[in-house]
Amino acid sequence: xxxxxxxxxxxxxxxxxxxxxxxxxxTALVLIVLIILQTLVLGFDYDSFxxxxxxxxxxxxxxxxxxxxxxxISLGMTFVIITGGIDLAVGSTLVAVGAVxxxxxxxxxxxxxxxxxxxxxxxxxxxxxxxxxxxxxIGTIIGLLITKGRxxxxxxxxxxxxxxxxxxxxxxxxxxxxxxxxFLKISNLQIGNLMFMPIIYWxxxxxxxxxISKRTVFGRQVIAVGSxxxxxxxxxxxxxxxxxxxxxxxxxxVAIASIIQxxxxxxxxxxxxxxxxxxxxxxxxxxxGTSMAGGRGTIVGTVLGMLIIAVMNNLLNLFGVPPFLRxxxxxxxxxxxxxxxxxxxx
Amino acid sequence: xxxxQNTPILEMTGITKRFPGVLANDNVNFTLKKGEIHALLxxxxxxxxxxxxxxxxxxxxxxxxxxxxGKLENIRxxxxxxxxxxxxxxxxxxxxxxxxxxxxxxxxSEPKRGGLFMDLNEATKKVLAVSEQYGLxxxxxxxxxxxxxxxxxxxxILKALMRGADILVLDEPTAVLTPQEVSELFExxxxxxxxxxxxxxxxxxxxxxxxxxxxxxxxxxxxxxxxVASSETDVNELARMMVGRDVxxxxxxxxxxxxxxxxxxxxxxxxxxxxxxAVSGVSLSVRAGEIVGVAGVDGNGQNExxxxxxxxxxxTSGKITLNGQDLTNLSSRKVFESKVVHIPADRHxxxxxxxxxxxxxxxxxTYYKPPFSEKSVLHWDVIKEEARKLIEEYDVRTPNEDVxxxxxxxxxxxxxxxxxxxxxxPEFIVAAQPTRGLDVGAIEFVHRRLIxxxxxxxxxxxxxxxxxxxxxxxxxxxxxYEGEIVGIIDRDEAxxxxxxxxxxxxxxxxxxxxxxxxxx
Numbered sequence: 001x002x003x004x005x006x007x008x009x010x011x012x013x014x015x016x017x018x019x020x021x022x023x024x025x026x027t028a029l030v031l032i033v034l035i036i037l038q039t040l041v042l043g044f045d046y047d048s049f050x051x052x053x054x055x056x057x058x059x060x061x062x063x064x065x066x067x068x069x070x071x072x073i074s075l076g077m078t079f080v081i082i083t084g085g086i087d088l089a090v091g092s093t094l095v096a097v098g099a100v101x102x103x104x105x106x107x108x109x110x111x112x113x114x115x116x117x118x119x120x121x122x123x124x125x126x127x128x129x130x131x132x133x134x135x136x137x138i139g140t141i142i143g144l145l146i147t148k149g150r151x152x153x154x155x156x157x158x159x160x161x162x163x164x165x166x167x168x169x170x171x172x173x174x175x176x177x178x179x180x181x182x183f184l185k186i187s188n189l190q191i192g193n194l195m196f197m198p199i200i201y202w203x204x205x206x207x208x209x210x211x212i213s214k215r216t217v218f219g220r221q222v223i224a225v226g227s228x229x230x231x232x233x234x235x236x237x238x239x240x241x242x243x244x245x246x247x248x249x250x251x252x253x254v255a256i257a258s259i260i261q262x263x264x265x266x267x268x269x270x271x272x273x274x275x276x277x278x279x280x281x282x283x284x285x286x287x288x289g290t291s292m293a294g295g296r297g298t299i300v301g302t303v304l305g306m307l308i309i310a311v312m313n314n315l316l317n318l319f320g321v322p323p324f325l326r327x328x329x330x331x332x333x334x335x336x337x338x339x340x341x342x343x344x345x346x
Numbered sequence: 347x348x349x350x351q352n353t354p355i356l357e358m359t360g361i362t363k364r365f366p367g368v369l370a371n372d373n374v375n376f377t378l379k380k381g382e383i384h385a386l387l388x389x390x391x392x393x394x395x396x397x398x399x400x401x402x403x404x405x406x407x408x409x410x411x412x413x414x415x416g417k418l419e420n421i422r423x424x425x426x427x428x429x430x431x432x433x434x435x436x437x438x439x440x441x442x443x444x445x446x447x448x449x450x451x452x453x454x455s456e457p458k459r460g461g462l463f464m465d466l467n468e469a470t471k472k473v474l475a476v477s478e479q480y481g482l483x484x485x486x487x488x489x490x491x492x493x494x495x496x497x498x499x500x501x502x503i504l505k506a507l508m509r510g511a512d513i514l515v516l517d518e519p520t521a522v523l524t525p526q527e528v529s530e531l532f533e534x535x536x537x538x539x540x541x542x543x544x545x546x547x548x549x550x551x552x553x554x555x556x557x558x559x560x561x562x563x564x565x566x567x568x569x570x571x572x573x574v575a576s577s578e579t580d581v582n583e584l585a586r587m588m589v590g591r592d593v594x595x596x597x598x599x600x601x602x603x604x605x606x607x608x609x610x611x612x613x614x615x616x617x618x619x620x621x622x623x624a625v626s627g628v629s630l631s632v633r634a635g636e637i638v639g640v641a642g643v644d645g646n647g648q649n650e651x652x653x654x655x656x657x658x659x660x661x662t663s664g665k666i667t668l669n670g671q672d673l674t675n676l677s678s679r680k681v682f683e684s685k686v687v688h689i690p691a692d693r694h695x696x697x698x699x700x701x702x703x704x705x706x707x708x709x710x711x712t713y714y715k716p717p718f719s720e721k722s723v724l725h726w727d728v729i730k731e732e733a734r735k736l737i738e739e740y741d742v743r744t745p746n747e748d749v750x751x752x753x754x755x756x757x758x759x760x761x762x763x764x765x766x767x768x769x770x771x772p773e774f775i776v777a778a779q780p781t782r783g784l785d786v787g788a789i790e791f792v793h794r795r796l797i798x799x800x801x802x803x804x805x806x807x808x809x810x811x812x813x814x815x816x817x818x819x820x821x822x823x824x825x826x827y828e829g830e831i832v833g834i835i836d837r838d839e840a841x842x843x844x845x846x847x848x849x850x851x852x853x854x855x856x857x858x859x860x861x862x863x864x865x866x
Contacts, residue, residue, distance in 0.1 A: 217456040217464045224442045224453055231440035234424060235505070236454030295444070 024289055026340065027304045034311045041318045059314070061196050067310040068198035069094075069257040070277055071303070074284035075209045076250035078302040081285050082226040083246050084294030085146065085153035090254050090281060091274030092164035093138050097258040098268040099168045101131050106177035124183055132255045138164070139251020143244030161278070172270045179266045186263035198260050205253065210299040222246060227295035283330060284309055287337040309333060354416070355380040355544050356401075356513055361410035363396055370396040371407070372568040378513065383535055383545045385559035385576070387552070389588055389785030390756065393568040394548050398515050402434045403427045414513075433506025434515040439498050443491040447484050448473050451505050476508050481537055495643070496527035503534065507543075514538065515546045520554055524643050525813065525846030532558045550588075550786075552581045553814075564588055589786045597793040600801070602821040605634035608805040609774050614664030616647070616654040624650035626829040628664070632774070632805040637796065639820030640809045643849050647829035648809045649691055652778045655807070656688040657681035658696070668774055682711055687767035691778035691809065693756075697763045700752035704744055705733035707751050708766050740765035741791070757788035764795055775799055778809040793819060813842055827851040 042059065045052040064071075073090050080087045104112050104127045113123045138160070145156040189197050213219040221242045224232040233239045262268055288305030290297030312333060316326045356378040363371040370393045378384050388394045399405045401412065403421040412419050414430050421427050427434075441450050448470050457468040470486050477484050482500055490498060499519060506514055516535075520528045535545055535558060549555050555562055556576050564571040564587040571587045585593045609632040616625035625647045632638045642648050653659035655666060657678035666673045673681055682688070690696035698707050709718050709729050717728045733747035742761045744754055751759055760780070767775070777796060781789040796819060800806050810816050816823055817840065824834045825848040832848050847853040 215463050217458055217462070220445075220449060220456070220464055221453070224445065227442045227444060228440065231442060232453065234434075234436070234440045235450075236425060236428065236509075 024298065024301050024304070027288060027301060027308065027337075031304055031308050031311065034308060034315065038311055038315050038318070041315065057194075061194055061199065063310050063314050064199045064202070065196060067306060068202040069261050070280045070284070071202045071306045072205050072253050072257045072260070073250075073277055074281040074302050074306050075206060075299060076246075076253035077278075077281040078285045078288070078290050078297050078299060079209070079213070079222055079246045080153075080250055081282070081290050081292060082222055082294060082297045083243050084226050084229070085243065085246070086157065086282065086292075087142070087247065087250050088154065088157040088278045089138070089142060089160035089164060090250065091277040092161045092168070093135060093251060093254045094258045094261065094274035094277060095268060095270050096138065096164040096168045097131050097135050097255045098262050098273065099172050099270060100134055101127055101259060101262050102177040102179055102268065104130065105179050105183055107180055108178055110175070111177065119180075120182070123180075124186075127183075128259060131259055132252055135251040135253075135255025135258070136248050137251070139248040139254070140244060142251070143247030146247065147240035147243050165275075169270050176267075179262060181266075184263050184266050187260050188264065198264065201256065201260060205256070206299060206303050213299055218242070218245065223295065226297075280309070280330075283334045286334055289341060305337070308337075353380050354378065355414065357411075357413040357416075358397070358401065359411050359413070361397060361400060361407045361412075363393075363400060363405060363407050369568050371400070371410075374410070374565065374568070374570050376563055376570070377573070378544050378546060379561075380544055381539055381542050382561060383539055383547055383559045385547045385549055385555040385562045386565065387549060387555050387562055387584060387588060388565035389550060389787075391785070392565045392588075394565050395517065396568075397565070398434070398517065398546065398548060401427065402432060402515065428509050428511075431510055431512035432515065433509060433511025433513070435499065435502040435506060435517060435519060437517040437519075437521060439502050441490045441498060441501060444489060446487050446489050447493070447501055448486045450490055450501060451508055455509070473504070473508070477504060480504070480507055480541065482507075482534065494527075495522050496524075496530065499523070499531065500534070503538075511543070513544050513546065515548070517548045518550075519547070520549065520551065521811075522644060524850045525842055526850055528554070551814075552584050552588075555584065556581060566590060585786060591787075593786050593790060596818050597790060597797060599797045602636050602800065604636040604821065605803065607631050608634045608669055609807070610665075610667045611655070612665045612667075614651070614654060614666065615662045616650045616659060617662055618650055624829050625654065625661075628826075628829075628831050630807075630824055630831060630834070632807050634805050635800055635803045636821045637800050637806040637808055637819050639816040639823045640807065640826055641813060641816045641823055641845055641849060642811075642826035644811050646826045646849075648811075648826055649778070650829075651826070652688075652691065652776055652809050655681075656686065656690075656776055682770075685771070685773040687770050687772040687775050689760075689763055689767055689775070689777040689780050691782070693759055693763055693782075698751045698759055701750055703748045703750055704737065704742065704754070704762055705730050705747040707762055708733045708736055708747075711766060711770070736762075736765040736769055739769075740795075757784045757791075760784055760788065760792065764792060768795060768799060772799075773804060775804055775806045776809075777806065779811065780808065781810075781812070781815060789815075813845060816845070817842070825849055 039056065042056055043052070077087060077090070103110070105123065106112070107114060113119070113126065118126065142156055142160050145151050146153050149156070187197050188195055213222070221232065221237050224235070224237060225239050225242050229239055261273065284306035285297060285302045286292065286305070287308055288298070288301030288303070290302060309330060312329060313326060316329055321329070354377050356376070358374065358376040361371050361374040361376075362369075374393065374397055376386070376397065386394045386397070396405065400407045401421065403423045403426050406422070412421060419430055421430065442453065445453070448466065451473050452469040457465040457472065459465040473486050482504055484497065484500060484504065485493070490501065499522070503514070519531060523531060535547070538545060547555070547559055556579070559576050561573055562576055562579065562584060563573040564584065566588060611628055611630045614625055614628045615623060618624035628651060630638070640648055640651070650659060654661045655673075657676050657680065660675050664674070668684060668686060671684060673684055673686065676684070694700060699710065702710075706729075709732065712718055713724060713729070718725055718732070730747050736742070737744060737747060740761050742754075742765065743758050751762060754762070764780070775796070780796065781792050784792065796806055796808065808816070808819050817837070820837050822834060822836055823840050823845065824831050825845060826832070827849060828851065832851065833853070835844070844853070
């Protein structure tokens with residue numbers, strides 16, 4: 001019976017499938033090159049190393065803090081895309097949750113929690129819990145539309161995107177809630193003289209999602225569903241539940257991103273905030289090696305992808321490339337990343 | 347071997363299932379005894395898969411009852427079937443390629459630690475226990491994409507056993523295996539039988555059915571024709587039950603009278619879709635009045651080779667010639683105009699436009715030329731006349747030439763392709779899997795046509811995954827393994843076993859060695 005194991009047909013197939021691990025190595029390499037370039041542009045100064053280092057660190061903290069929101073969203077987007085889906089509603093969910101946070105916390109006469117006599121830490125805790133619940137609810141509804149309603153993810157989330165943005169704008173027009181200064185500490189708490197709370201949230205969530213994808217039954221089932229939905233179904237995996245949970249998770253992550261966003265500046269432009277986030281999150285996942293066809297993708301890859309896009313933006317800024325042209329470079333990275341990954345597989 | 351006991355573990359009675367326009371199962375009865383290997387034999391579309399899908403809960407019967415161990419059961423979905431101890435090994439394996447063997451085996455019923463995390467150690471322990479219990483050795487940590495097809499099938503069988511299957515349904519399990527792997531599978535099946543498992547073996551291959559099964563139930567056009575003990579029947583009787591008339595299982599043919607070398611491939615290299623080498627240095631020739639068969643397990647470069655010959659895929663190096671004329675990397679139309687016709691392996695993707703009518707499909711290759719069109723205007727009367735002529739000549743069963751090809755049966759679709767291609771007065775015929783998915787009657791027809799073409803002095807190259815077909819048609823046989831031709835032998839020297847070893851890459855004798863050795 002051992003003759004079967006000795007069959008040489010295995011060899012060729014094993015050879016063909018290599019490369020997915022290498023593509024992450026490639027992604028990391030690109031990132032390193034960009035960082036070196038960035039360091040050179042910032043002007044490495046050996047004589048006043050301390051001064052240079054502090055400027056370099058500050059620049060990096062800025063980059064990471066500015067991208068923490070999309071970074072967190074891109075983690076959830078990776079899961080969504082692995083199942084073969086897509087979520088276009090993340091930007092609109094962000095403003096919807098943001099509007100609710102601000103309405104709850106408003107220090108003016110219309111503030112909901114203030115009118116109920118809840119202020120201070122209990123109010124913030126309650127707000128955070130409600131925001132996350134709302135994100136979960138929106139995600140779950142989208143998930144159910146896709147699984148039980150059998151609507152294509154693109155269409156379901158396109159619909160949700162339009163509805164959430166429009167309803168939020170309608171109810172928030174002419175209303176400018178003010179968020180208590182204390183709440184802003186969530187994102188602006190200084191440690192030493194540096195502000196990197198959003199970065200910590202991003203890092204912690206990345207680690208958690210990494211473990212979910214690698215170690216939990218749910219994480220493995222996400223990949224199974226994306227790789228071969230029917231096989232997963234016939235193995236007894238509840239495919240609809242797995243998919244719905246992926247969108248619920250996405251909603252929760254968007255809610256967290258929304259909390260960070262509101263607490264960073266204390267206000268939100270309901271017409272424009274979060275718009276384009278869906279595409280940036282998808283771009284990060286794709287640059288990081290996630291396949292739009294599903295079944296393939298990693299959290300590490302997505303974090304690297306996000307960093308590549310962020311450092312590239314920073315570089316363009318440092319080089320003084322006109323702002324309108326920067327998006328073109330983002331587009332080029334995405335296209336080249338996929339071309340490069342395909343070549344590598346070949 | 348334990349002799350089958352007399353208790354029926356499964357009784358399906360009066361099963362009827364109607365699909366729009368088709369009566370797939372018409373009052374079908376099927377009884378399986380404990381510890382028995384029971385073959386379910388029938389042509390494609392006879393209704394055996396429908397019956398098994400009803401058993402597995404993928405379809406609901408319109409009427410009829412299912413009893414397991416004498417108890418009436420209602421099976422609504424695969425999970426119900428699993429709970430009743432029914433396991434299914436699907437024809438297309440339901441495995442996740444990038445998961446390991448263990449991860450696949452526990453998928454959907456993963457042992458958990460802390461309610462959330464997967465307990466891989468526990469999973470591996472469980473898998474190894476079951477693997478040992480049934481004597482099915484596996485490498486638990488190998489990824490599915492890196493193991494052989496035979497191994498993948500073993501994983502599928504284990505998966506069913508791990509879920510507590512007492513009744514195993516194997517859906518055309520031998521279709522993807524080499525002859526050696528088939529005999530290993532049969533050993534596994536016999537071993538499982540001796541351990542008290544009952545097996546339903548779906549097949550349309552008569553020899554395999556008589557070789558392994560205790561009982562055979564034949565289904566034809568949705569009806570049970572009969573159940574017989576394998577020991578009391580033979581291949582010819584089964585074929586008659588299956589088709590409803592006497593069939594020539596092996597088409598009669600005279601010895602070939604090969605003429606001059608007509609078609610030639612020299613050191614051809616062809617990449618696959620991922621730019622990996624699929625065909626590596628193949629040289630081959632076909633003489634006039636000769637059928638050369640290319641055997642091999644699926645995925646060893648046969649498709650790429652056929653596509654390179656017919657202009658559907660570019661070769662990176664090497665040369666293809668017909669009567670001295672260079673055909674290398676010409677477009678499909680140019681190749682066709684050089685009198686090379688092609689019966690493609692995938693008739694739905696490359697053979698027909700399913701939504702087009704029979705008439706439109708008949709002129710798919712020639713519509714741009716007179717008499718079918720002039721100055722870009724189609725002459726429908728001529729086209730339809732041609733279609734009617736070919737429908738008559740090739741016995742295509744269709745109400746008329748305006749019917750869409752998608753509404754014809756697989757066998758009749760294939761007849762449309764064969765009619766179109768063979769009516770072009772070709773010099774060279776490339777036929778890839780010419781009888782895939784066809785029933786015994788239609789196979790006989792296709793084989794007859796190819797042999798007639800050979801006898802008319804054409805050169806014919808047949809690609810087939812079915813060894814029986816290769817042996818029935820070929821005058822010479824080339825075996826492909828990992829993109830190379832590992833040997834070319836005369837039909838008279840070929841045995842199933844010898845070809846099987848070559849297909850598995852175990853025996854690699856090149857043309858010269860055979861010529862020099864002169865074995866056989």
